Amino acid sequence: MRTRIKQVIEDKFAMLAEQGLLPASDVADSHIISVPKHEQHGDYASNFCLVMASSLKAPPRKIAELLKPELEGEGLFTKVDVAGPGFLNFFLSSAFWQQNLLEIRAQGSGYGSSDEGRGMKVLVEFVSANPTGPLHVGHGRGAAVGDSLCRVLRMAGYDVSSEYYVNDVGNQMQTLGRSVFLRYQEYFGQEIDFPKECYQGDYIRDIARRIAEEQGDKFLDGEPASHLDFFIHEAVSEIFGGIKKDLEDFRVNFDNWFSERTLHESGLVEQTIQELMEAGKIYEKEGALWFRTSDYGDEKDRVVKRSNGVLTYFAADIAYHRNKFERGFQELVDIWGADHHGYVPRVKAAVAAMGFDPDALNVLLLQLVNLIEAGQVKAMTTRGGEFVTLREVMDDVGTDAARFIFLTRRCDSHLDFDLDLARSQSQENPVYYVQYAHARLASVFRTAKEAGVEMKEPEEINLSLLDSPEEIKLMKLLASFPELVAKSASALEPHRISYYLTELAGLLHKYYTTHRFIGDDNSLTQARLLLADVIKTVLKNGLNLLGVNAPEKM
RNA sequence: GCGCCCGUAGCUCAGCCGGAUAGAGCGCCGGACUACGAAUCCGUAGGUCGGGGGUUCGAAUCCCUCCGGGCGCGCCA
Secondary structure, eight states: OHHHHHHHHHHHHHHHHHTTSSOOOOOOTTOOEEOOSSGGGOSEEEOHHHHHHHHHTSOHHHHHHHHHHHHHTTSSOSEEEEETTTEEEEEOOHHHHHHHHHHHHHHGGGTTOOSTTTTOEEEEEOOOOOTTSOOBHHHHHHHHHHHHHHHHHHHTTOEEEEEEEEOOSSHHHHHHHHHHHHHHHHHTTOOOOOOTTSOOSHHHHHHHHHHHHHHTTGGGSSOHHHHHHHHHHHHHHHHHHHHHHHHHHTTOOOSEEEEHHHHHHTTHHHHHHHHHHHTTSEEEETTEEEEOGGGGTOSSOEEEEOTTSOBOHHHHHHHHHHHHHHTTOSEEEEEEEGGGGGGHHHHHHHHHHTTSOGGGEEEEEEOOEEEEETTEEEOOOSSSSOOOBHHHHHHHHOHHHHHHHHTTSOTTSOEEEEHHHHHOOSTTOHHHHHHHHHHHHHHHHHHHHHTTOOOOOGGGSOGGGOOSHHHHHHHHHHHTHHHHHHHHHHTTOTHHHHHHHHHHHHHHHHHHHHOOSSOSOHHHHHHHHHHHHHHHHHHHHHHHHHTOOOOSOO
16 A cells, blocks of 8 residues: 555656646655554655655645645545645545455455565574573574564565574584583593583483483493594484474474584585685685685684684684575575674675675574563573573473563563563463454354354445444554565564554454444444454464464463 | 664663654553453553764654663684
């Protein structure tokens, strides 16, 4: 609708310019159609006259007055107002909104879709936690945001793939294997010196105990180094199995699990370094290889191969991002913890140096999650081994509440996750507010069925009965859902969905207390049931974008 | 010291590629079930949008600066 109004204005302007009533001029980019905050400002508003005033050398209101009759003659609006400093306010008839209900109903679970993304291939990479320990709450936020973003992008017409990058090589693997081996020795009563850099969590002991129980003490003999691969393999597969299970229960699915190891094994890392050296973008200094990232906006050059011959994590990441582009993705979204923000410029620099568009790489930085319990921040450190896992939170508050809460904040805002609130099965918990709206409507249909009321075909329903201010307001909000999804997608901001749903649920609850869906007047009942049906659909579609259930009963 | 993010009601936060009178939830206080679910609704109170400058017809929104908080500044990942 917005694009249609915009087009009409620009057409009418061109016509007036042709007639010599206004000077010809290019239309400013800042010309937008918005939905005004106040009802008296109409259903849509245009700032056209304001943004064009200076290039047309005419007062905004005067331009508006010239356009007004032309726009009214279009037949699209019941009224066009010139308001304030020169806004054009457009009023649509209630029939317009009523007809829209049929459209929503026809689209059903597909309502909200658009071709905003035009089939653009997008890769969203998230979580990507090292398989050295269980997922913690911070990863949970990444999982919720990433997964929801994928759903939103898909609905907005993007061709989306989701991916988890598995760091399955490097020092940390050695450290992990060593940590488990030491605990294994400890299990058999040997004196061990457990270094600080080893993984401290109890889960390491659990893995060691399992190995000890299954394999006995046979690894105590001989050179520990020769057993290390076995311990690494056992630890990784157990930990990774746990991660996958956690994500599955959190309703997060990945299209692809990308192993860092394959980048090395395929030779892509070495090949990329070689090519960049030939292009003069990597040079040698003090025995190490350095990438000229400072030529592309980074603070300083970065090492890709250490003087001891070992590749850095960065080296693999360069190849990984190259690989992403070479797989044909046009937009990349990386979701990282905010503590990695210093890493962004160097990866963008690498992308640019390889000849790809650095703006095609979108890095979302997720700020910290603080768990609050009894009004106190629960300490959450990864190093000390004392951390709250995603599993604990999921088991504690449930997947629905956890996901919803993770999606009620902007990415770059710190998140205080109040456990008591999330736990409470009561009014304070925001997720229930929305779910309850859905369940309430489901209940209406159950009641209707019991009363023997069947919904007619939409075409037979007299929609003009839906004309109260509350109904109009609801219908307008319902109509804006596809735009909201599209905007949420292009801005990479899934949290907008949860705000929309809270607003829609609020309107429904309010409506519910002042209007009855089922009454003596059959045609009114029919019209309101259609409205109920459509609201229910939109709530469900929206909750689905968040990965939250839409229950029929609670 | 340098860089990134944040600062909006008592609390937690929306709104931020400029737009009209700045919103919500929680909390406080007061109301509403003999009709579809009260996990709900209605009403009251609550604001120098961190401070200051600038750009503009117009700034919570953009720019500069200062103050406060968080996080980073490895030949770690």
